Amino acid sequence: MTLLTAHDALSAIEQRFGDRQSTHSPGGVPARRRRTWRAVWVTLAVLAALLLAAVVLVWFLVGSVVSAVTVLPDDEIFPAASGRPSAAAVAPDTNILILGTDSRAGLGDAEDLQDGTATGQRSDTMMLVNIAGDGSGAAVISLMRDSWVSIPGHGEAKLNAAMSWGGLPLAVETVESLLGQRIDHVAVVDFEGFADISEALGGVPVESPIAFDSLNMKGYSFTHGENIVEGDRALAFVRERYAFADGDYQRVRNQRSFLEGAFSRLRDVSGRFDALRLNAALRATASHLTVDAGVTLPWMVEVGTAVAQLPDDRIVSFTLPTTGTGTSADGQSIVVVDDALTAQLVEQLSSGDVIGFARDNQLTGADS
Numbered sequence: 001m002t003l004l005t006a007h008d009a010l011s012a013i014e015q016r017f018g019d020r021q022s023t024h025s026p027g028g029v030p031a032r033r034r035r036t037w038r039a040v041w042v043t044l045a046v047l048a049a050l051l052l053a054a055v056v057l058v059w060f061l062v063g064s065v066v067s068a069v070t071v072l073p074d075d076e077i078f079p080a081a082s083g084r085p086s087a088a089a090v091a092p093d094t095n096i097l098i099l100g101t102d103s104r105a106g107l108g109d110a111e112d113l114q115d116g117t118a119t120g121q122r123s124d125t126m127m128l129v130n131i132a133g134d135g136s137g138a139a140v141i142s143l144m145r146d147s148w149v150s151i152p153g154h155g156e157a158k159l160n161a162a163m164s165w166g167g168l169p170l171a172v173e174t175v176e177s178l179l180g181q182r183i184d185h186v187a188v189v190d191f192e193g194f195a196d197i198s199e200a201l202g203g204v205p206v207e208s209p210i211a212f213d214s215l216n217m218k219g220y221s222f223t224h225g226e227n228i229v230e231g232d233r234a235l236a237f238v239r240e241r242y243a244f245a246d247g248d249y250q251r252v253r254n255q256r257s258f259l260e261g262a263f264s265r266l267r268d269v270s271g272r273f274d275a276l277r278l279n280a281a282l283r284a285t286a287s288h289l290t291v292d293a294g295v296t297l298p299w300m301v302e303v304g305t306a307v308a309q310l311p312d313d314r315i316v317s318f319t320l321p322t323t324g325t326g327t328s329a330d331g332q333s334i335v336v337v338d339d340a341l342t343a344q345l346v347e348q349l350s351s352g353d354v355i356g357f358a359r360d361n362q363l364t365g366a367d368s
Contacts, residue, residue: 066297069289069291069295070289071290071293072168072293073293076167077292078169078172079170084182085180085182086182087182087184092133093130093133093181093349094129094131095128095131095184096131096184097126097127097171097172097185098125098126099123099171099188100124100125100126101163101190123160123171124145125142125191125255126160127141127256128140128141128143128179128181131306134352137310137354138307139315139317139354139358140256140318141179141345142256142318143175144159144320144335145158145159145160145248146158146159146248146325146333147320147334148326148328148335148336150178151170151174152173152174156328178342179342179345179349180346180349180350185292185295189285189289191239193284193285193287193288193289194235194258195231195234197262197285197288198230198233198234198258198262199284200284201269201281202277203230203265204229205264206237206261207226207257208227208237208257209250210224210244212240212244214236214239215240215242216242217240220232220233220237229258238251238258239251252319265281266278316354316355318363320342320345321337321338321341321361322336322338323337324336341361
């Protein structure tokens with residue numbers, strides 16, 4: 001096959017359109033009109049070349065990002081099919097379980113996610129993202145890691161013990177048992193990734209209700225109100241709990257604030273068509289991300305578009321209702337789940353009015 005050069009293509013275009021004999025003028029098309037046609041087609045050719053270059057760039061960026069994500073087969077993420085909650089027959093919700101992990105041996109490693117004892121892998125953070133099947137809204141529900149819950153096959157224990165004892169399948173099964181909802185997708189991000197993501201974005205805006213000094217990572221201070229966090233400072237912000245009177249509750253709120261700020265910065269970068277920074281941010285996220293095989297690029301585009309089109313008042317975030325802290329029979333400091341409100345939440349997750357439930361009960365962050 002012979003490939004035409006740009007010059008050959010333009011010459012052919014000019015011969016086809018620029019030198020066409022006029023049916024109204026025996027003398028042919030005037031030179032000025034030929035020059036006009038040539039200018040038009042040169043412009044179109046340049047635009048086509050730019051469009052092609054943009055498509056190639058996007059394809060390259062998407063390919064490099066997707067290849068950096070760790071994808072695990074379903075049998076390494078989800079529990080056995082028997083006994084799992086069923087999805088609704090009509091317009092089922094989409095439930096995504098997001099886990100932030102912590103371990104002694106390095107975070108985000110695919111092998112660590114399956115080994116619950118040798119590496120000390122723990123689900124340090126859990127969030128359920130519920131997207132209504134009819135497209136009416138979305139909710140982000142934070143699950144306290146020290147919540148005292150029933151872990152299938154092990155009895156009652158802290159929620160984050162599920163990952164340690166049975167890896168991702170047991171963590172998913174435990175959340176499904178707690179909330180009565182089928183988990184459709186799982187995304188695991190390690191805490192160290194927060195530092196890389198914030199650096200790639202050039203800093204992430206977060207909100208702090210109080211000024212505090214980090215006790216978990218010495219040397220970092222935060223003011224009341226907006227702070228811009230980056231690198232290890234971002235890590236200090238999302239990890240801290242000892243500096244707060246309500247401990248882990250504020251830590252969970254800080255993590256949600258970081259995610260909201262990161263998404264906001266990502267939208268800004270995308271809006272400015274800053275390809276280099278956008279690529280760096282997406283690659284930083286992807287390199288610390290593990291997902292199930294169902295999280296494909298078309299799926300991400302579909303879900304991302306649906307959520308982006310929701311008005312602010314149709315997206316809520318709150319913490320699973322609790323009655324406070326307590327002590328287990330074996331002396332552990334625990335978070336006590338509010339069984340009555342949680343039962344109502346389970347009912348609303350099934351009926352689709354999670355936003356109304358959150359606001360009616362004035363749950364923390366319900367209006368944020």
